Amino acid sequence: MAHSLQFGSRRPAQLKVFWLFGLTSSGRSDENENGFQFQGGLFFSFLRRNRTMFTKLIIGFLSCCFLAGPPTAVGQSQTAKSPGSVCFSPRHSSASGCEEMQAQFAQSPTRTGSLRGTVALEPSGIPARNAVITIAELKKSVLTDERGGFQFNDVPFGRYQLIAHLDRVPDAVKTVEVTQRDQTIELQLTLAPVSEQVTVTATGSAEAVGSSYQSVTSVAALELAQRNPTSIGEALEYQLGIAKRSFGPASGRPVIRGFDGDRVLVLQNGLRLGGIASQSADEVEPIDVLSLDRLEIVKGPATLLYGSNAIGGVVNGISTNDVYQKGLSGYLTAFGDTNNWQAGGSAGFKYGVGNVLIFGNGGAQKAHDYRTPLGIVLNSYSRSADAGGGLGWFPRRGWVSFNYTYDRRIYGIPVEPDAIDFEYLKMHRHSYEVKGGLRELGGFIEGGDFAVSYNDYVNREFEFESDENVTELDSLATNKNWNYRANLNHQRRGRFSGTFGISGFTRDYKSIGAEAPAPRTKQNSFAVYGLERVDFEKVGFQFGGRVEQNGYNPEGNFRKRNFVGFSGSAGVRIPLWTGGSFVTNYQHSFRAPALEELYNNGPHPGMLMFDIGNPNLNAEQGDGIDFSLRHNSERLRLESSVYYYNIRNFVFTAFTGVTDPGSHLPIVDYAQGRSRYVGTEASIEARIVPALWLNGKVDYVRADLTQPNKPLPRIPPFRATLGAEWRYTALSIRPELILARQQSRVFDNESPTQGYAVLNLNASYTIVKTRAAHILTIGGYNLTDRLYRNHLSFIKEIAPEMGRNLRLSYTLRF
Incomplete structure (x- = not known):
């Protein structure tokens, strides 16, 4: 047919x-x-x-x-x-x-108006040239001119969100309303440090975080540059609802609302990175945080757009190489720390001429063993370097770009002070990416985009025996990975707007050596999905569905597996008052078992266990619901959430009580039961006087196996953060106090962790010129030199968290 x-x-x-x-x-x-x-x-x-x-x-x-x-x-x-x-x-x-x-879609003639305004950079008020201004609902964008001005014509009457974006600067969002024919609206948008966040991860299109049906956090490039993290886990560990799993400072990975490993998906520009950090805690996510424009986190199930590995949430690194701008622009960041004598930098540029955009970036950093109040943590050093570049073509109704990235990292696994054997890992990755899209087609399909990437990931684990001065290769892991996706956006018809598309990946994983627990396995996944939004004057609805297939084909005498599942969601957003809304979102999610859960059979030092997979596992089926209350105004920003997730066929590690005599690791079996996650989050930002903002946030999650009845491992404790931001002209001072309770609800073979209080203080000075902005930041972390441990660290007993540290950084944006 x-x-x-x-x-x-x-x-x-x-x-x-x-x-x-x-x-x-x-x-x-x-x-x-x-x-x-x-x-x-x-x-x-x-x-x-x-x-x-x-x-x-x-x-x-x-x-x-x-x-x-x-x-x-x-x-x-x-x-x-x-x-x-x-x-x-x-x-x-x-x-x-x-x-x-x-x-059926016929409408009366649409009345239109025009919309224009200016964008300025705080605190000097200098016009922001080449800023991208987007009407989120219409998916239309323009660039500001030399005076920071912009104009939209033929805008249908209605209420819209305008998003102002400038590379390496926090986005700004303003709600405007076109109510009169050919009315011109003068609009002033200010790019300020305290601004409403923007996300493209939740729905695939730009929207304000406050308008999202899911709980979303966005971390801008300026904040990332001030922290200068060695890992993506360190970059996000103090964000609301997010903690850091680690096996040393170089391998930090985010944990979202208690979900970890294969249940949290880390992406860059919506595509998989090709690494294996979800399988093993001592691996790193191959992403250069300092090269990103921002990091977006979708908390809770995000399987609808991103697949079964996102049953706990998504972390998406966003770079803006698919946005054209004229002339030359770029950034430069340099930093240094006193605790571990870390030093490094990152730089990037864009140059647009005609319809062509050339871009590139690179960076490197080096850190020695860090210090705690108990002394130096041996073998905690790290080295990293990366470089990338590409070319984009931007005709009138579309765009296409190619990008290449190379990552290389060397880092040690912390050991006890009297150790004589030292393990370290060498990783490198080649990544190739082609992306493209269409816009303003004028038909039912108003636009779309596609992306294809290939990742070639190699990781080698070595052991150095200091008494014999011998280095041996323990294991070699390779992961060759193809990713693809294609989305089509249909034009707004009446109250309906939405997206539908396909996505998938193929993977060839191979591990050899004495510590290679899994057989060579080829995995493939394919999915179709759709997401639709219906907006009424007093209420909005969002619903969607996804059908996904996952297949595993291992070498040797292992059972092949194929899983097919459905994920769906339905959400409601109800305005309550000016700037306030209530949002609830229900999600049914599906997750196929991970490769290591099915086929591992051997020592797994990266998880501190000898794990035995189960090729007969069933797919996980989850149901979850979130309730959120939000408020956003010029003086107050507030968000509070309560969530509940129930997962059937939940895969967990069951300790057998037996230790493997060769590796001296406890033997565990992968088993299944039922699990329950219940938690709450709240954050507030309040402007007390024009120069002073106070902020606070709390988060807590309780996660249990209900069959059998016991707490789940490595669940974050109750946390609270109190802070302030005081600004005087170009100077900004930000004190911060982080509090965590004791975590005594522990799993088998897990020890409790004491609570702690950590004091941080940051100050920055910003100089804005016509063609450049200079930001100088000095930060003090753990100023009281408190001895504390991260409950989510696999090696918290031998590697407490870093002691007192001073950090100096400089950022140039031009």
């Missing part, structure tokens, strides 16, 4: 589109080994067997739209019907059928 779509233009094109959604009555029902039944199985089996073809179909569809211009329906001339008319139904493939369908 096939139908054609013809796009009216000087270069007409045709596409064959299988009408798969209509086959539920005639298609055979498929049932996988876990009992998941998919009515209309011909639809999914076609997609699963033809991933490459379907990907080419989507890309071809985008290409045809780009070449053809605005589409028109089959059998209609451009003069007979408005541009953008397109019929998707096989039952209405005639011209009259298309007219009948489109009549």
Whole structure:
């Protein structure tokens, strides 16, 4: 069954589109080994067997739209019907059928106005040139001119969010309303340090965090540069609802609301990094935090857009190389620490000329063993270097770019003071990425984007025997990974707007050596999904669904596995007062067991256990609900959330009580039960006087196995943070007190952790010129030199957290 779509233009094109959604009555029902039944199985089996073809179909569809211009329906001339008319139904493939369908979307003539304004940089008020101004609801963007001015024409009457973005500077958001025909609105947006956050991770399109149906946090480049973290876990450990899992300072990885490992997905620009840190705590996530424009965190299940590995949340590093700007711009950051004598820097640039954008970045850092109040932690050093660059082409209605990145890291695993054997890891990664998109097509499909990446990841683990001066290779792991995704955004029709698309990846994982627990395994995943939003005057709704397939093909005498599952969500957002809203979101999530949970069978030093996988595990099925109360105004920002997650077939490590005689590691089996996560989060920012903001936040999660009845391991304790920001012209001073309670609810083979209080103080001075901004920051961390331990550290007994540290950093933005 096939139908054609013809796009009216000087270069007409045709596409064959299988009408798969209509086959539920005639298609055979498929049932996988876990009992998941998919009515209309011909639809999914076609997609699963033809991933490459379907990907080419989507890309071809985008290409045809780009070449053809605005589409028109089959059998209609451009003069007979408005541009953008397109019929998707096989039952209405005639011209009259298309007219009948489109009549359902008919609207009265739209009244429009114009919108213009200026953008300035605080504290000097200098115009911000080349800032990107976006109307979020319309997905339209313009660049500011030399005077910081911008203008939109033909804006339909309504209420909109304007987002101002400038590289390496926190975004600004302002709500405006166009209410009169041809009305010109003068708008002043100020890029201030305390500003509303922006996210693209929650829905795939830019929106204010406060408007998201999920709980989202965004950390800007300026804040990342002030912290100068050695890992992504260190960059986020004090954000609301986020903690740091570690096996030393170099391998920190975020834990979201108590979820860890394969249940938290770390991405860059929406694509997988190709690393194996989710499998082992001593591995690193290969991402250069200082090269990012911002880090976004979606807390709670995010499986709808990103797959089953996001059942606990998503961390997405955002870079803006897909945004064109004229001329030269860039950044430079340099920093140094006193505790571990860390030193390093990062730099990047963009140069736009004509329709072409050239970009590049690179950085390096070196840190020695760090000190605690008990002394030096041996073998805690780290080295890292990275470089990347690419080229982008930006014609009128689309864009395409290519990017290459190389990462290299060497770091040690901390040991006890009297140790004579030292382990260290060497990692490198090559990453290639092609991205593209379309915009303002004028039809039912108003735009879309695609991305394809390939990652070649290699990690070697060595052991140095100091008494014999011998170095041996313990293990070698490689992970070759292809990722792809394609999204289409349909035009707002009445109250409806949304996105649908495909995504997937393939993976070839191999590990050899004495400490190689898993066989060589090839994994593939493919999914289709859709997300729709319905906006009314007093309430908004968002709903969506995803069908995903995951397959494992291991070498040797291991069972092959295939999992098919459904994830869905439904959310409601209700305005309560000016700036205030109530949001609730329900999510059903699916997670296929991870490779190590299925096939590991050997010593796993990175998890401090000898683990035995279970190839008969079932897929996890989760149900969760969030309730949030939010307020955002010029003087007060508030968000409080309560959440509950119940997961069936939850995979956990069951200790057998036996120790492996060769590795001296406890033997554990991967088993399944039921789990429950209940928690709360709250944050507040209040402006007391124009120069002073006070802020505070608290978070707590209680996570248990309900079958059997026991606490889950490495769950963060109750935490609270109290802080302030005082600004006087170009000077900013930010004291911060971090409090954590004792964590005594522990799993088998886990020890309690004492509570602590840590005092930090940061001060920065900003000089803004017409063409550049200079930021000098000095920070003091753990100023009282408190001895404390991170409950989520695998080696907290031999490696407490860092003692008193002073950090100096300089950032140039031009």
